[in-house]
Amino acid sequence: MVTRKTNIDFIEIGPIGNNEGKNSDVFLAKDIQLNAELVVKQMEIAKFSKIEEYFLEARILYDCRHPNIMEIQYASQDDNYIYLSMPYHKKGSLNYLINSRFLTVREIIKYSLDFLSGVAHIHSKGLVHLDIKPTNILLDETDRAILTDFGLSRYLDENGIAEQPLTYIQHSDPERFSHSGRTILSDIYQIGLTLYRLCNGNTILKEQLKQLNVDNLDKLKEAVLSEKYPNKDYFLPHIPNKLKKIIKKSLELDIKKRYNNVIQMMNDLSEIDENLDWNFTGNSNELYYLFKDNNKISISTKNINGKDDIICTKTNLTSGRTTNMNKYCSKGYTSNKLIMKEIERIIKENN
Known part of the structure; x- marks a missing residue:
């Protein structure tokens, strides 16, 4: 077996995305070999604790190929960085969309069913995402929602647990504060927070943290475990009761009361038939x-x-x-x- 090293050259065009929970640099680049614009995710090698983690995200993306999962084009490295190359979707993320306007209930259901199909697929592969948020849900040219950024993702062990202490602060699930072992229920909680933002606006969680004077991890822990954050009684008036119930069930502090799989959520979302086209x-x-x-x-x-x-x-x-x-x-x-x-x-x- 022969190992060969080759060059992959690209021209950096400019940064894309935002800094929500940023742990890498993402930019638009022109691939010289393909003569195509691609998205490149650049990660500093020094931030990895183990060599086997270098291409873990790339392998996850390749292993979990699905219409609602970001496609991986190739992975490479130089002396300082790991590079992942992915398709460029000009519409951007759900985060970008809900920063510009509020969604109708019909749109919330549509985009949610899209990305939840991707989540259900990775769960069937024994994988948890652990960073589900509007920034990590992209819209392709057909307006289909695609789950991306698997940098915090981990495979479950034989007990259905993944060790991952890190999480985007605003989307911290209760389990993060009791142990580093996470399960698919952590993803479900983060899905609930994502839907909450789609319903009530993209700034709602930041506003609630500010109102509660949460400015460090200890205060966040107290707010989450006392169920002061998020405020599950706050919803805009056009959000139907069925959708409220789905979100509240996803955000249950008691994991026994939470959804135990994504398919159940998708079935309940599909049954919503009220207030579909009211706009705010x-x-x-x-x-x-x-x-x-x-x-x-x-x-x-x-x-x-x-x-x-x-x-x-x-x-x-x-x-x-x-x-x-x-x-x-x-x-x-x-x-x-x-x-x-x-x-x-x-x-x-x-x-």
């Missing part, structure tokens, strides 16, 4: 809207003298005529909780 804008003038029967139904709030009014209108898309839906217009709210409850009722009655 997040601005002060028009909060929620739905296109239905050639009309646009809009719900907004307006602050007058320290109190909020709810205004519901219907706009005919052909004539452009807008009328108030007086049945759903109300005044004088001083509690945001009551406003959210009333908007939830309006949305439910206008599905």
Whole structure:
């Protein structure tokens, strides 16, 4: 058997992605041999504790080939770095998408079923991902969600446990704080946090950590184990109860009450049939809207003298005529909780 060393040359074009839980450099490059643009993940050799870990992520990607798992093109190394080469998906990540706008419930279900199909596949291979978050879910040219970044992933041992003490801080599962042994239930908890962000906005977890004054790992541990974080009672009014229940079950502190496999989650997501096309804008003038029967139904709030009014209108898309839906217009709210409850009722009655 002959071992041969060859050169793989590329031209670095520029960085891509963001710094959420960053543990490597990812950039766009032109592969000179293929004359193609690829994504290259560069990892410093000095950060690996064992030689056998150098190409672990590359081997995982190759072993777990699936339509909803990032494809590996090749892996290589020089004196200082390990390089993994993967296809370039111009649409970017789910993180990029939900930074730009809120998703409809229909979109949340669609993208979730996509990447959960990939998660179910790696679990069937005896692997846990352990870094599931919107940044690590890419959208390909057909708008299919693809799971990527297996840098923290580990294979389960004969007891169904993987040793991995590291996790992206915001997505820390409760098991991280009791032992380094992780299971597929850790992935399920992280899936719950990912869906929570898809439903309530990409900044929601950061905002809650700030409100709880969590600025170190000990405070995070206390917040997670006391179930103060995440706030499982907070959801935007257009999120249907079935979806809330799925997320809450995924985030159960007691692992016996959590989903024990991803297929169960996928089945429950597939049964959601409410509020599918309501949209949330997040601005002060028009909060929620739905296109239905050639009309646009809009719900907004307006602050007058320290109190909020709810205004519901219907706009005919052909004539452009807008009328108030007086049945759903109300005044004088001083509690945001009551406003959210009333908007939830309006949305439910206008599905």
